[in-house]
């Protein structure tokens with residue numbers, strides 16, 4: 001089978017490279033000629049474990065090709081995945097102009113039956129909007145089907161998530177399209193991945209409802225963490241006690257500085273907007289979003305209280321990307337925190353294994369450091385914002401010898417407070433009682 005993927009962003013490229021690995025012939029198309037030229041050489045423009053190897057393999061074995069020509073992408077493909085961006089507009093609703101432009105491109109060049117699939121998160125109703133655009137643009141009525149096949153992959157484990165998903169959702173309104181999609185995903189069928197086959201709007205909503213629910217879980221535990229601090233409870237044990245109930249589950253109950261990334265904040269906003277448009281306020285999604293914004297303010301307050309006042313202090317921040325194993329800084333709590341701390345008059349020394357340069361471009365006042373120990377030099381506090389593995393086993397003796405004050409603000413609860421206190425540090429975390437050095 002031959003397929004194409006329009007858009008070589010995160011979702012598009014992972015989709016293309018993984019289908020090529022499944023043995024399918026894949027053409028990836030993007031308007032950005034520079035990006036395509038890089039990709040043709042196997043140079044992947046973002047950081048994601050395993051993707052470079054997969055792209056190189058696909059290129060070498062001639063199952064993966066890149067083009068800027070939409071006609072070429074449409075011509076041979078039976079299935080066309082649309083994976084272009086849907087950036088938020090001012091009011092939180094998603095901007096569909098890129099998706100619609102692709103729809104017009106497909107309509108212009110299609111000469112036979114096509115299955116046209118939305119892969120990136122698109123608002124409920126997008127499938128219908130694409131259908132309308134294609135019908136309007138077509139010179140003659142050639143049959144096609146619209147499918148919604150939302151992607152649930154997480155950055156940092158995108159390939160694994162694609163290859164071993166919890167489920168595959170296929171929203172379609174023709175048996176032929178469902179059969180073609182199932183054929184495409186045959187390798188997952190063999191590992192007994194559940195397939196959820198529905199109509200198009202249901203599939204579109206499954207994606208929003210899933211992400212909003214996960215975001216709500218995080219905001220819920222963050223709110224409980226703040227209460228734990230007031231009543232002297234330990235949020236990690238609360239989460240453990242809750243999570244063992246199978247109806248609740250232990251995942252996404254880690255308290256911290258709040259969620260970031262390209263999905264949760266944007267998808268919550270879009271769901272809230274869809275609710276408003278339909279006269280049905282999404283009250284829980286709205287609360288999850290508000291609590292998340294508040295969590296950042298809580299972190300600033302926590303840092304202020306722990307350091308006395310941040311003005312004139314030197315603070316070392318470890319981890320800048322919105323989560324480990326990615327260089328993605330979109331909606332990263334660390335950037336927002338950095339901005340607040342700089343504005344409050346602190347000097348902020350930073351280190352991140354993958355996102356350092358870009359973060360310092362975004363906030364030029366941040367002082368880029370070589371590693372955690374370099375960042376800690378002369379610092380009044382060391383703040384772990386993103387839990388990269390290399391920050392899980394820091395040498396506290398070495399840190400103490402270079403810092404002005406031995407204070408650890410562990411915003412991801414990666415350390416056992418006793419261990420940190422035993423190393424002579426004051427330990428302040430999220431939703432757990434602070435501990436003085438012993």
Ligand code: UDX
Pocket residue numbers: 151152153154155156211214218251252253254255256257258259260261262263264322323
């Ligand atoms: C998310 C969804 O998990 C994925 O299914 C969807 O396709 C895209 O959005 P991603 O944004 O890559 O994936 O990251 P994820 O691992 O879900 O983390 C999102 C944010 O929540 C991060 O900022 C992370 O630090 C935070 N988080 C996650 C918590 O604060 N606590 C948790 O318990 C889990």
